[in-house]
Amino acid sequence: MAALIEQTALPGVRIISPRWFADNRGAFCETYNQESWAKLGVTETFVQDNHSVSRDIGTVRGLHFQSPPSAQAKLVRVIVGAIWDVAVDIRKGSPTYGKWVGVDLTAENKRQLLIPAGFLHGFVTRAPNTEVVYKCSSTYAPATEGAVRFDDPELNIDWGIPGSNAVLSDKDAVAGRFADLDSPFAFEGDVQ
Numbered sequence: 541m542a543a544l545i546e547q548t549a550l551p552g553v554r555i556i557s558p559r560w561f562a563d564n565r566g567a568f569c570e571t572y573n574q575e576s577w578a579k580l581g582v583t584e585t586f587v588q589d590n591h592s593v594s595r596d597i598g599t600v601r602g603l604h605f606q607s608p609p610s611a612q613a614k615l616v617r618v619i620v621g622a623i624w625d626v627a628v629d630i631r632k633g634s635p636t637y638g639k640w641v642g643v644d645l646t647a648e649n650k651r652q653l654l655i656p657a658g659f660l661h662g663f664v665t666r667a668p669n670t671e672v673v674y675k676c677s678s679t680y681a682p683a684t685e686g687a688v689r690f691d692d693p694e695l696n697i698d699w700g701i702p703g704s705n706a707v708l709s710d711k712d713a714v715a716g717r718f719a720d721l722d723s724p725f726a727f728e729g730d731v732q
């Protein structure tokens with residue numbers, strides 16, 4: 541078995557634990573294999589790899605999305621440090637619209653989080669100099685980007701840090717309210 545997959549409280553958002561092969565030198569892992577991941581139900585085609593480095597604990601990146609036709613599914617993992625990785629369902633008509641789930645992704649647990657298109661994505665770092673790498677199913681299209689403030693009172697996400705301690709980009713500091721979001725996504729049935 542190349543990897544194990546488990547559901548989260550938010551249908552469609554799944555945790556993947558790839559198999560690691562340890563030996564006297566260290567270890568090896570296929571961190572992504574389209575054929576193996578497709579057998580787990582991960583049918584997205586990924587076309588861009590991202591790598592972000594965040595110096596301070598409490599760095600928050602998000603909550604972001606790209607609109608169709610540039611909507612992005614993401615396969616996220618941590619190679620240095622640790623994050624609390626959050627996805628929010630913004631598919632109009634979804635029974636879990638506005639609901640969020642958070643998952644601990646660390647260089648130690650080596651878990652991956654699959655976030656389908658139609659979800660906001662963001663994370664807070666829980667270690668200094670955290671490095672996050674993630675695959676995207678569409679390429680960068682800044683003109684289609686949308687954002688919601690991480691500490692939106694309606695979403696009420698528990699980030700594990702006081703909002704005043706968050707290290708934000710200038711862009712994220714002025715992100716909009718969830719209540720004002722006119723989501724471009726419509727619920728078409730749970731993503732399996």
Ligand SMILES: Cc1cn([C@H]2C[C@H](O)[C@@H](COP(=O)(O)OP(=O)(O)O[C@H]3O[C@H](C)C(=O)[C@H](O)[C@H]3O)O2)c(=O)[nH]c1=O
Nearest residue numbers: 590592601602604605614661662663679680681709711
């Ligand atoms: C996302 C992206 C950014 N950039 C450039 C644009 C800026 O000059 C610089 C930093 O971009 P930004 O501040 O948007 O980076 P993050 O705040 O980490 O944004 C990401 O944060 C959350 C966690 C996400 O899931 C998205 O992938 C993405 O929105 O990289 C690119 O050239 N290509 C890209 O795909």
